[in-house]
Amino acid sequence: MGGDKAVLTGVHFMSGDIACAEGAIAAGCRFFAGYPITPATEIAEHMAARMPEVGGIYIQMEDEIASIAAVIGASYAGLKAMTATSGPGFSLMQENIGLAVMTEAPCVIVDVMRGGPSTGQPTLPGQQDVMQVKWGSHGDYEIIALAPSSVQEMFDFTVEAFNLAETYRVPTFVMADEIVAHMWERVVIPPPENIRIVNRKKPSVSRDDYMPFMPDDDLVPPMACFGEGYRFHATGLTHDERGYPRTQDSEVQTRLVQRLCDKIRKNADKIVRVEEVMLDDADVVVVAYGIVARSALSAVRRAREQGVKAGLLRLITLWPFPGKHVAKAAEKAKAIIVPEMNCGQIVREVERAAKTTPAYHVPKLGENPHTPMEIFAAIRRHG
Amino acid sequence: MVANFLRAPMNEKKVLKLKAEIHILKDQCKGCGFCIHYCPKKVLEESDEINARGVHPPRVVDEKNCILCSFCTAVCPDFAIFVRGKQCMDGC
Amino acid sequence: MAGAFEHPFAVYLRAAMIPHIWCSGCGNGVILNAFIHALDELRMDLDKFVVVSGIGCIGRTAGYTNVDSFHTTHGRAIPFATGVKLAKPELEVVVISGDGDLFAIGGNHFIHAARRNIGIKVICANNFNYGMTGGQVGPTTPLEALTTTTPYGNVEHPFNLVHLATASGATYVARWTTLHVRMLTMSIKKLLQRKGFSFIEVVSPCPEIYGRRNNMRTGLEMMEWFRKASVIANFSDPAKAEITPEKIVVGEFVDIEKPTYEQLLYGKIAKIVKKE
Numbered sequence: 019m020g021g022d023k024a025v026l027t028g029v030h031f032m033s034g035d036i037a038c039a040e041g042a043i044a045a046g047c048r049f050f051a052g053y054p055i056t057p058a059t060e061i062a063e064h065m066a067a068r069m070p071e072v073g074g075i076y077i078q079m080e081d082e083i084a085s086i087a088a089v090i091g092a093s094y095a096g097l098k099a100m101t102a103t104s105g106p107g108f109s110l111m112q113e114n115i116g117l118a119v120m121t122e123a124p125c126v127i128v129d130v131m132r133g134g135p136s137t138g139q140p141t142l143p144g145q146q147d148v149m150q151v152k153w154g155s156h157g158d159y160e161i162i163a164l165a166p167s168s169v170q171e172m173f174d175f176t177v178e179a180f181n182l183a184e185t186y187r188v189p190t191f192v193m194a195d196e197i198v199a200h201m202w203e204r205v206v207i208p209p210p211e212n213i214r215i216v217n218r219k220k221p222s223v224s225r226d227d228y229m230p231f232m233p234d235d236d237l238v239p240p241m242a243c244f245g246e247g248y249r250f251h252a253t254g255l256t257h258d259e260r261g262y263p264r265t266q267d268s269e270v271q272t273r274l275v276q277r278l279c280d281k282i283r284k285n286a287d288k289i290v291r292v293e294e295v296m297l298d299d300a301d302v303v304v305v306a307y308g309i310v311a312r313s314a315l316s317a318v319r320r321a322r323e324q325g326v327k328a329g330l331l332r333l334i335t336l337w338p339f340p341g342k343h344v345a346k347a348a349e350k351a352k353a354i355i356v357p358e359m360n361c362g363q364i365v366r367e368v369e370r371a372a373k374t375t376p377a378y379h380v381p382k383l384g385e386n387p388h389t390p391m392e393i394f395a396a397i398r399r400h401g
Numbered sequence: 402m403v404a405n406f407l408r409a410p411m412n413e414k415k416v417l418k419l420k421a422e423i424h425i426l427k428d429q430c431k432g433c434g435f436c437i438h439y440c441p442k443k444v445l446e447e448s449d450e451i452n453a454r455g456v457h458p459p460r461v462v463d464e465k466n467c468i469l470c471s472f473c474t475a476v477c478p479d480f481a482i483f484v485r486g487k488q489c490m491d492g493c
Numbered sequence: 494m495a496g497a498f499e500h501p502f503a504v505y506l507r508a509a510m511i512p513h514i515w516c517s518g519c520g521n522g523v524i525l526n527a528f529i530h531a532l533d534e535l536r537m538d539l540d541k542f543v544v545v546s547g548i549g550c551i552g553r554t555a556g557y558t559n560v561d562s563f564h565t566t567h568g569r570a571i572p573f574a575t576g577v578k579l580a581k582p583e584l585e586v587v588v589i590s591g592d593g594d595l596f597a598i599g600g601n602h603f604i605h606a607a608r609r610n611i612g613i614k615v616i617c618a619n620n621f622n623y624g625m626t627g628g629q630v631g632p633t634t635p636l637e638a639l640t641t642t643t644p645y646g647n648v649e650h651p652f653n654l655v656h657l658a659t660a661s662g663a664t665y666v667a668r669w670t671t672l673h674v675r676m677l678t679m680s681i682k683k684l685l686q687r688k689g690f691s692f693i694e695v696v697s698p699c700p701e702i703y704g705r706r707n708n709m710r711t712g713l714e715m716m717e718w719f720r721k722a723s724v725i726a727n728f729s730d731p732a733k734a735e736i737t738p739e740k741i742v743v744g745e746f747v748d749i750e751k752p753t754y755e756q757l758l759y760g761k762i763a764k765i766v767k768k769e
Contacts, residue, residue: 049580070765075579075758080605084572087565087602091545091576094563095584099576117566244561244577245584247540251507251556253564262510263556263564426500431517433712439672456517475530475674478515478522478712480500 024072025210034172034199035060041176048074049092049099051085056140057196058130061102082107086114093123096243102128116155121252122187126179130199143196145359152337160282163191163337165307169203181216197309232259237281286338293332300329302401303351307333310387317393326401341371348372353400357388419486421467429481432456436473442466505529507559518712520671520697521551531681543586545574547594550625551618554589568599571606574613582755592619592633607661609754610689620699628702639706654694656731664689666747670696670719689753
């Protein structure tokens with residue numbers, strides 16, 4: 019489906035939202051359900067225009083709860099599916115994000131973060147949902163979340179998000195912000211053969227032997243889809259390997275929930291990605307992600323010019339949290355600076371990983387991300 | 402022409418009739434009584450025995466009265482009763 | 494795993510999940526029975542069949558039917574089914590859920606699915622209350638009825654589900670009680686053969702939770718209410734299709750055709766792909 023229309027190989031000038039949509043299509047996404055919300059609306063608009071060209075489905079649902087529910091349905095029917103939203107819609111989605119986790123539905127959710135709480139600042143950036151993405155739905159679970167810093171990464175990380183979702187049968191999040199979403203930059207879209215695509219594992223056994231939640235050694239069960247003749251059952255209730263409800267059985271609950279966590283935790287080394295800049299001898303480590311990492315890089319370079327041994331640890335994967343990388347960087351460092359567009363969220367994880375090395379949070383709320391000078395000042399202050 | 406409208410009377414002895422075979426899956430019964438109450442021929446009644454669920458499943462009073470309407474099969478919420486038609490000559 | 498007990502419909506059920514969880518005299522089993530009866534008579538391709546349900550007693554239906562099935566969260570069966578139907582329009586997608594699931598927490602999804610005329614089929618067990626949580630007031634609880642959260646009598650006006658479905662754009666609308674098993678089975682067969690958004694409300698006894706608080710202690714007593722009060726009025730005005738202690742208007746109310754969402758959408762896609 020879609021043929022050469024699916025991957026727009028070439029050099030483009032596009033916005034982050036459009037790059038995200040193109041990344042999804044290039045990754046094989048053929049189902050988008052969403053609801054308009056600033057600053058993620060352009061993803062939906064671009065999908066509405068592009069999906070029919072590649073034989074895919076665009077549907078505007080009645081709300082964000084319906085959007086994520088339809089995405090899970092499409093995923094179980096065999097399509098790569100996604101939705102895109104911002105804070106208020108993200109809050110509504112939490113219920114069915116839990117369902118996607120519990121039923122191990124591969125899907126991608128883009129959260130273009132704006133200022134909150136509540137309706138907050140629809141047109142301005144934020145990084146206030148980075149804990150919600152991990153903990154927002156009830157119960158114990160693990161998910162994967164990526165944080166793009168550029169329009170190119172809106173394309174690249176959306177492709178990667180689909181690959182991770184399909185590999186681990188887990189909802190995977192692209193945690194963008196209003197700036198990377200609305201900014202226009204140069205984007206290089208490679209030829210299709212240079213884009214790595216991962217598809218979910220299919221069962222190799224017959225219908226009678228198929229158990230939809232029986233994991234392989236990597237803790238991920240192969241996935242049959244509706245209409246393929248397996249006649250399987252899936253439920254949001256605690257279920258055994260056959261998919262049958264077992265709500266009174268603590269052993270089944272332990273086995274299931276532990277595996278849902280372990281399939282991400284035990285594969286974390288394969289999932290986690292960071293970018294390390296001048297960390298080898300760094301006395302002061304700046305840990306940053308998303309748009310803020312670009313200011314942080316500038317600040318670190320300025321500090322080096324002035325003789326301060328600063329380095330940058332950019333978190334590409336927010337979840338699972340790159341704790342090992344933080345711990346390693348913290349070993350030799352005197353201080354860690356964590357600039358975030360919130361009142362202190364990822365800094366808590368940094369503190370946990372850094373142990374005795376002090377971590378200093380640099381909050382920024384409102385209109386713009388931190389300037390390089392603001393981060394530089396924090397480096398000087400604590401370095 | 403008239404011959405077309407004439408027919409010999411049916412010989413009941415020679416006609417294959419469907420005979421009811423009522424199957425009651427006793428231990429699946431939850432004792433709601435729908436089958437007993439709504440049987441148009443009152444073929445069923447509550448039995449004295451107590452099944453695995455602690456209720457009295459139905460028992461057949463007179464299978465011969467069953468007209469094979471299968472209402473009991475359709476109205477049973479527990480898939481605990483069904484009726485089969487068995488073709489046989491009268492008296493089998 | 495199916496067919497492990499002796500019953501002509503056993504092959505349609507997941508044997509490991511039977512007996513079902515429903516109380517003695519509950520109408521859910523009758524609805525499941527009628528549904529399977531319709532499947533059996535139509536000889537449907539069960540490999541292309543998906544049952545989706547929400548939360549509540551009847552929500553367990555998805556797990557009992559031996560086809561591809563999914564038990565969603567509360568109220569979300571219809572949007573989930575929408576995703577399935579659009580992704581694979583060749584699948585027959587049936588939602589079986591309750592009045593609280595479909596019309597309280599999921600009400601918005603219902604009206605929009607009907608408006609779009611997406612080709613999913615919805616069967617609603619209306620038992621007048623929230624059974625699984627112990628009998629609270631719901632969107633179809635009659636005025637003055639006693640529930641655990643209306644201990645002094647209900648003061649909320651109930652939904653008329655067939656009127657709501659008709660006004661929202663459903664192309665097939667019917668209401669039966671669990672006593673009308675023949676008509677219900679016939680209606681489910683029609684529902685499965687229609688293309689557009691189709692809806693059947695099944696008035697269903699809930700003796701243990703609802704009935705005993707409202708002078709109907711057994712399933713039989715509730716069924717007797719249905720027998721005495723039901724009036725068949727096919728293609729009558731759904732706005733006047735009341736459910737009161739004295740009168741339950743049942744029948745088929747709507748049976749029309751109009752293009753489905755997936756027909757229109759896939760038609761557009763085909764044109765756009767061709768133009769490219």
